[in-house]
Amino acid sequence: MKFLIDTNIYLDFYRYNNESIQLLNSLTEHSDKIILIDQIIDEFHRNREKILNELKGLFMKDSKLENIPSSLLNDTSEYKELIKIQKQYEDQRNKVRTAIERFIDSETHDPVAFFFNELTNYAIKNDTLLKMDDFILANAEKRKLKGNPPTSQGKASIGDEINWELILNNTDDDIIIICRDGSFKTHIAVLKKEYHKHTGRFVLGITSKISEAFKIADIKIDPKLKTLEDRMIRELPDDYSED
Template sequence: MKAIKKETPEALSAKVKILIDTNIYLDFYRSKKDSIKLLSELAKHFDKIILTDQIIQEFERNREVVINEMKKAFELDSNILYKPSAFLENLQEFTELVKSLSDYHKKRKLVIGAMDMILEAPEKDPVYAFFTDMVRECTRLNTLLYTTDEILNKAHKRKLIGNPPTSPNYSIGDEINWEVVLSNVKENIIIIGRDNTYTKNFSYLKRDFHSRTGRLILKKTDKITDALTEIGISTSTELKDVEKTMIAELENFNDFWKPESYE
C-alpha cells in the first residue's frame, strides 16, 4: 500500500488564501499600540491575502468615519469643566489644580490636532501605511481583484434574493466582495471576521463557495494568528497574546476613555 505523502507547511500555505473582513483592518484604530505588531507579521504574507477593490473602498471611507468617531468621543469625554467658588479659590491647592488643568487642556488640544493631522496626512498613520503597502504589493503581484459589471449584477441579484452575505440597508458591499471572491479565487480559503458578515448563515456560505469554485472554506476565525497557523505559518506566543488582549479591549472599546467607576 502506497503511503500518503504528507504536505509540507509550505505546500499547504500555497494552496490557501486568507479573506480578511474590512472591519478587521479598521479595528487597529480601536486598539492599543502593541497591536501594530500583528500588522507587521501580516505584512510578511501579502501573497496569502485576498484583496478586492471593494475592500479598499470600504477601508478608505470608513477609516475617516472611525477616526472622527474616536475624535468626537475623546473631545466629549476628556473635556473637564469646573465651577469655581470663593471657598475653593481661597485654597492654594485649588490654584495649583487650575494651573495643571490649563496645561491639561493645552495637551488635549494637541491630541485633537494630531487626530486632525492623521486625517489630512494619512501617510503619518501606521495602519494606513500598512494598508497602502498591501495594495501596492497585491497590485505588483497581480492579485488585486476587481469588480466588473457582471459581478455588480450578480451582487445586486444576491441582494434581491436575500442570499448571504447580506449588507445592511440598501448597500451591496458584502455581496460585491463575495461575488468577487467566487469569480476569482481558485484556492481554499480562511475567513477572518468579528462581526456577523460571515458568521450568519456560515454553512450556506461554505456550500455556496464549494459549489461555485470547487474549493473549501477551511475555517472562519476572529484571529489573524489562528489563520496564519492554519496555513502552516508559525506565530509567537507573544503575538498570540497581543491579539488576545486586543480582542478583549475591543469588546469594551466604548468604555475605553471612561473612568473605572463609571456605570
C-alpha cells in the same frame, strides 16, 4: 491558500492600543496570501475618517475637566498653582486632539492606514487586486434580491455580496475567511458548499481571529501575538456589533 480579511478587521485596529501594530506587521509578512478587493479598499477609506472623528469626539468628551470653583480660593497660592496645572492639562489635551486630526488629514501619519496602503500597493504591483465589473455587480444584485448569503445589512448595501462574487469568480485557492461579520459566520455550510462548487477548492475555515487563521494555515505565529489579539478583542467596546 489565501486569506480573505473583512474590512472591519482592518478598521478594528483603530479601536485597539498601539501594541496591535505588531499584529499588522505579522500580516505584512504574508501579503502574498491576502486577497484584496477594490470594494474593501473603498470601505476602509470611507470609514477610517468616521472612526477617527468618533475617537476624537470621545477623547474630547471624556478628557474634559470640570470648571474649578473659585470664590474664596482665588487668592491662595495653592489655587493659583492648580489653575496653572489645569491650563497645562488643557494645552496638552489640545495637542492630542491635533494629533488625531493629523491622522485624519494625512494617512502617512496614520499607522493603520499606512499598513493598509502598503498592502494595497503590493496587490496593485503584483496585479492581484480584484476589481468589480458589470458582471460581478449584476451577480451581486441578484444575490441580494434572492437573499442568498452573505447578505449585507441594509436594503441598498451589497458590499458582502460583491466581495463574495469576486472571490467565486477570481480565486482558485483554498481560502480562510477572517471576519466578525454574521452574514458570513451564520452561513458557513452554505458558503463552503458554494465555494467548492464554483472553484473546486475549499473554505478551510471562518474565524474572527488572525492568529486562528494562521493556525489553520499552519503558519507559525509568536504566542505573544495570539495573547495580544485575545486581549485586543476583549477590549472592543461593549456596544460593538459584529454585523
